[in-house]
Amino acid sequence: MKNKSLISISDYSRDDYMEIIELADHFEKNPVQKIMEGKVVATLFFEPSTRTRLSFESAVNKLGGKVIGFTDAASSSVKKGESLKDTILTVAQYADLIVMRHPVEGSARYASEVSTVPVINAGDGANQHPTQCLLDLYSIYKTQGTLENLNIFLVGDLKYGRTVHSLLQAMSNYNPTFNFVSPKQLQMPNEYKLQLDELGINYYEHEEMKENIKHADIIYVTRIQKERFSDPMDYEKLKNSYILKNKMLKDTKENLRILHPLPRVNEIHVDVDDNEKAYYFPQALNGVFTRQAIMTKILGLK
Amino acid sequence: MEEKKIKQVNALESGTVIDHIPSEVLFKVINILGLEKIETNMTFGMNLESKRLGKKGIIKISARFPDDKDLNKIALVAPDAKINIIRDYKVVEKKSVQVPEKVVGIAKCMNPKCVTNVETNVVTKFNVLKNNGHIDLKCHFCEKITDQQNIEIN
Numbered sequence A: 001m002k003n004k005s006l007i008s009i010s011d012y013s014r015d016d017y018m019e020i021i022e023l024a025d026h027f028e029k030n031p032v033q034k035i036m037e038g039k040v041v042a043t044l045f046f047e048p049s050t051r052t053r054l055s056f057e058s059a060v061n062k063l064g065g066k067v068i069g070f071t072d073a074a075s076s077s078v079k080k081g082e083s084l085k086d087t088i089l090t091v092a093q094y095a096d097l098i099v100m101r102h103p104v105e106g107s108a109r110y111a112s113e114v115s116t117v118p119v120i121n122a123g124d125g126a127n128q129h130p131t132q133c134l135l136d137l138y139s140i141y142k143t144q145g146t147l148e149n150l151n152i153f154l155v156g157d158l159k160y161g162r163t164v165h166s167l168l169q170a171m172s173n174y175n176p177t178f179n180f181v182s183p184k185q186l187q188m189p190n191e192y193k194l195q196l197d198e199l200g201i202n203y204y205e206h207e208e209m210k211e212n213i214k215h216a217d218i219i220y221v222t223r224i225q226k227e228r229f230s231d232p233m234d235y236e237k238l239k240n241s242y243i244l245k246n247k248m249l250k251d252t253k254e255n256l257r258i259l260h261p262l263p264r265v266n267e268i269h270v271d272v273d274d275n276e277k278a279y280y281f282p283q284a285l286n287g288v289f290t291r292q293a294i295m296t297k298i299l300g301l302k
Numbered sequence B: 001m002e003e004k005k006i007k008q009v010n011a012l013e014s015g016t017v018i019d020h021i022p023s024e025v026l027f028k029v030i031n032i033l034g035l036e037k038i039e040t041n042m043t044f045g046m047n048l049e050s051k052r053l054g055k056k057g058i059i060k061i062s063a064r065f066p067d068d069k070d071l072n073k074i075a076l077v078a079p080d081a082k083i084n085i086i087r088d089y090k091v092v093e094k095k096s097v098q099v100p101e102k103v104v105g106i107a108k109c110m111n112p113k114c115v116t117n118v119e120t121n122v123v124t125k126f127n128v129l130k131n132n133g134h135i136d137l138k139c140h141f142c143e144k145i146t147d148q149q150n151i152e153i154n
């Protein structure tokens, strides 16, 4: 992983996932260390994403590194029409590592190929967001003690949700059973189902979340966005069918944990927050440890 | 004199004949192989009768033997093309085109939000996926698939 960019979850192998998980666990136990002293990380956010940016910056700060960068394209030279290549080549002179978020799909791969320092993709449009996926893996491992043989429910927008696609690809290494719960319009795309067929992984599709969740080890909920529906009436009819409420968790498994990439709107009712099976806030904190692990691996510090 | 002229158009002393090109992609093939810049004799025909294709196109290039790597690029638009190598008015080799594993700088990604369509001077790059006789291109950058009927040549 040393000196290698992380652009897509498929850039890492199953062994790499485990190395990151073990190292994230190490940082969770010792989050403040001075091992990044003298290192400069550039956070280039061509579109704002406060949550992701703060998570990276917190991870760097706790390890004694420095952060430079910008928080949206409006405040940078990009607005003056500079090409992405020139921005990256310039910033690479000032930083040891670039963390980049950009609305254009494939921009992170391109940046990694022109850059002289490694690039971490913090989201390129609807394409990839691999550090989110790795923190999801860490959260699953931590709460279940394993990644193997789990029953995973993916709920919400399964058509456009890049986090569920990455998670599906990564978890496919560990003999899971998948349950997809979504409105018809937002079902898991065929290309992913074909991949599962080829790998011989079982999956089931549902339009509702009912007693079927009693077998779940993980329920991963994502937001359904109104703008995904061509007919707004469809959204109004559906929007309340995919809300997870506390009373639905009554007969679920002891080890069940509920994950969500955040921000949440209303797809998990606030009455779930106090249930010990709710894990979405600790999950966000895991993002800091996971990003510490990823950055120190790439910089060759661990 | 007259006889020699006819011969010049129809028969090739030495060179490459590309046959069984669907008529509608003839100019794409010329484009992919960069034949518009060729300095030797080249003739082509289109809308010729063909039992297999209905209307076919054919290209005859004199005294040039493009290598397989270049010829295989045309498989994207003319997967059934046949290549005949001519020496001394005789066909000395016949071959078909093989779909390459990677396609660099020829095709366009159909995803309008792809970096190759947004930034200038980004050379496109695809992995070729073979899917029951179809060719799909998976973009190296945005990871989206451009299927065969949407393949556009730059």
Ligand SMILES: [Zn+2]
Pocket (backbone or CB within 6 Å): A106, B109, B110, B111, B114, B115, B116, B139, B140, B141, B142, B143, B144
């Ligand atoms: Zn693309």
